[in-house]
Amino acid sequence: MRIYIAGSGAMGCRFGYQLQKSGEDVVLLDNWEDHIAAIQKNGLTIVGDEPDNVPMTIMKPTQAKDVADFIILFTKAMQLPSMLEDIKQIIGAHTKVLCLLNGLGHEDTIRKYIKEENILMGVTVWTAGLKGPGVAILQGKGTINMQSFDKNGAESSREIVDVMNKAGLNVIYDEDVLPSIWRKACVNGTMNSTCALCDCTIGEFFATEDALHTVRCIIHEFCEVGIASGIKLNEKEIVDYVMHVSEIAAPHYPSMHQDLVQNHRLTEIDFINGAVARRGKKLGIDTPYCQMITDLIHAKEHILKIA
Ligand code: NAD
Secondary structure, three states, rough: EEEEEEEEEHHHHHHHHHHHHOOEEEEEEEEEEEHHHHHHHEEEEEOOOOOOEEEEEOOOOHOOOOOOEEEEEEHHHHHHHHHHHHHHHOOOOOEEEOOEEEOOHHHHOOOOOOOOHHEEEEEOOOOOOEEEOOOEOOOOOOOOOEOOHHHHHHHHHHHHHHHHHHHOOHHHEOOHHHHHHHHHHHHHHHHHHHHHHOOOOOOHHHHHHHHHHHHHHHHHHHHHHHOOOOOOOOOHHHHHHHHHHHHHHOOOOOOOHHHHHHHHOOOOOOHHHHHHHHHHHHOOOOOHHHHHHHHHHHHHHHHHOOO
């Protein structure tokens, strides 16, 4: 199967690496010049659980020419529209496209480029990091929940599930994936932005009663807006899940902290808390916590002169 990874940062490298190892024909697409140069010169280097070094094909998205059987989107959320524009030439009538980005509402962007029966939406708890250009940090294991966006695409998605499972990616075909996507967004919406703003680890943030109050208010806003949008969410179950993740991930700085505080990169806030605030406005639901957190992250992006 000809597979393109559209956005080959940390997660794109993980998925591309595992799929190539399992025998698939994988091409990484990316726009970061140093990363492309490093992989072209030295191959993709893996550090972490099972160190490795493998040659991999990588190029800029506009350089890809052959129509894809399968594309996995792994840009940061704000890079998604330009990536889809840059890969138009490899999207055929039968090209399946899987979105595993964190955040909400990506289906609205993707359906402008891809037929609904070819869109797969999902969520993953696999993780990855980048040590530098061409060097991915792969630790731990994960799973993926995914579903065809349109019921007509469910049957033809089975092959994709099989290919990914052959690569050890642990895919579950989910008959209703949106609640899982929103649940993950709640995790990101309570930990990412808050730890970036407070400049602390997840464990440090969740250790204070004031912070826990904020966490509960954010989850409440996500659930009110999600339920009003027709997503089946159980607020108590989500609170328990977020608390559980906060314990497992306690020593870590979440990715938004890494992006904003450590690397001075733009954040995905508009697709997490910001998406809930925007949708809340349309539905007439107040979301003061999500709105304020979004505003504060944007303020920080401006202070750092990256916005
Ligand atoms: P990433 O930041 O590693 O890569 C995204 C893009 O940014 C890539 O095109 C990459 O080349 C580019 N990039 C990265 N560092 C750069 C630098 N220093 N200079 C210039 N360009 C750079 O993002 P990711 O962690 O792979 O995440 C992709 C998507 O998956 C996001 O929506 C994220 O929220 C989600 N996600 C990430 C993880 C994780 O553990 N990293 C887990 C689940 C979901």
